[in-house]
Amino acid sequence: MKILLNKLASQNEIADLVTVLDAHKLFFNVDQSSPVTTISVVGDPQVMTELKLENLEFVERIEPIKVSYKLVSREFRQDDTIVDVNGVKIGGDEPFITMAGPCSVETEAQIFECARIAAEGGAKILRGGAFKPRTSPYAFQGLEELGLKYMRKAADKYHLQVITEVMDEAHLDMVAHYTDIIQVGARNMQNFKLLQAIGKTKMPVALKRGIAGTIDEWLNAAEYIAAEGNMNIIFVERGIRTYETATRNTLDLSAVPVIQKLSHFPIIVDPSHGVGIREFIEPLALASEAVGASGMIVEIHPNPEQAWSDGQQTLNELEFKQMMKKLAVIEEAILKIKEI
Incomplete structure (x- = not known):
């Protein structure tokens, strides 16, 4: 009320x-x-x-507060929530934040090289998968705790924060020990027991939209986290499955202003999963910043052609750094637009 x-x-x-x-x-x-x-x-x-x-x-x-996602809604809080990740602030009028790293942590040398590329390009947060949910049970499933250790060491060396996905409640404490942002993958958007458990940690959490999740379902999924007292939620638009087959998913950039109208929590965009094709990542990343997202999460790799997973949607060092330079230009343009 x-x-x-x-x-x-x-x-x-x-x-x-x-x-x-x-x-x-x-x-x-x-x-x-x-x-x-x-x-x-x-x-x-x-x-x-x-x-x-x-x-x-x-x-x-x-x-009354009329919507079902009460704590998440603009009816509950009118001003923007800024999620503070050890000094890296996401949301509101804060600068556009980039999270970058490989789809999966493969070796210690690989994740250290990814961390170097991410930091030199201007990213503030290192992403990487230690536990990998794969469609095929025979595909690489991740290094698990060893991967978490590698990622933490690499991030600390290059003064980055860490975001990684937790698959289930059994691994939550382990993942929380090594990471700074807990990621909930698309497959787990409505794993309500996991969401409640993450809510109890009070840690920053990046909630990815389900592969066929509506915005209302997404907001209500966030409510499960908030209802446990965790008000450090970041929405992640990562594309939804439609009838279109030209791209891996259909990136719904309209979700950015819609979420911003309905919720006080920040929203970032994942152009890598959103399109699934390397050559289209940059234009969608630029569009994500232009439409008002608070940041993005993107996949990079020293040699995408040899990546153990999702190499086709991963940028190399040159592509990533060129894209980051263009994003800086977009950010300057946005600041001028806000002055009008």
């Missing part, structure tokens, strides 16, 4: 109300950006009913 206070509400009364809400373990957000203070509250309906907040003298009226 949204509690709209009257103009006579004092700061002491607002503070006392916040203390009560906190004591009853309710989620709340105070918005004083307009003349009328609004406090959005989400939690146990019985508790909220028993508090009888509508009887307080300084409460003007109470309105």
